Amino acid sequence: MINKVGQLMLYVNNQDEAKEFWTEKVGFSVISEEDKGQGIKWIEIAPTKEAETTIIPHNKELIAKMQPEMNLGTPSLMFFSEDFDKLYNDLLNKNVIVGEIVNMHSGRIFNFADNENNYYAVMAAK
Template sequence: MINKVGQIMVYVDNQDEAVRFWTEKVGFSVKAEEDNGQGMRWIEVAPTKEAETSIILHNKEFVAKMSPGINLGTPSLMFFTDQFDELYTDLSNKEIKVGEIVNMPAGRIFNFADDEENYFAVMEQK
């Protein structure tokens, strides 16, 4: 039986730029990096080293060649934070494209885009 989400695959055009975005701008850490020397390279990033769920950054072009039928679209990810206003301000100050704050029945939400225009959402969690 499945008991947790372990990793989420995100396919990107430029892995090095994606790593810089997630680590330098968003504040994630690199948990692992693998390279088989034959083009298959992936980088695991997460909010903390101890996080149970992480994002794996894969080379979109390589994955498309290896698995032609795979959906390379960006998954719709919702992150939670208990420092909502601070995160919104921090991302904005780092010139990350952020959307307007929206009040939803479940709480306040905004979205942000990485350097490849992939959008992700953040929800306030108190």
């Protein structure tokens, strides 16, 4: 039985740019990083060092060669923020593409795009 989500794998064109985006623009931390050579890098990032779920930006081109049958599309991720308005304004001030705040039945939500124009959503934590 599955009891938690451990890692989310994002397939990106440039791992270093992805790391820079998530750490410098969104405020995540690098949990671990290792360059194994030949284009193989392991970068693990998360909202906090204590987070149970981490994001691993993988080299899309390398994964496509290793496993051509894999769907390398970006998953639809929903993040939660206890400081929703501050995060929204911080992203705007860092020139991140940010959508308008929308009031839904489940709460206030906005989306934002990374450097590769993949979109993610943020909901105000209750």
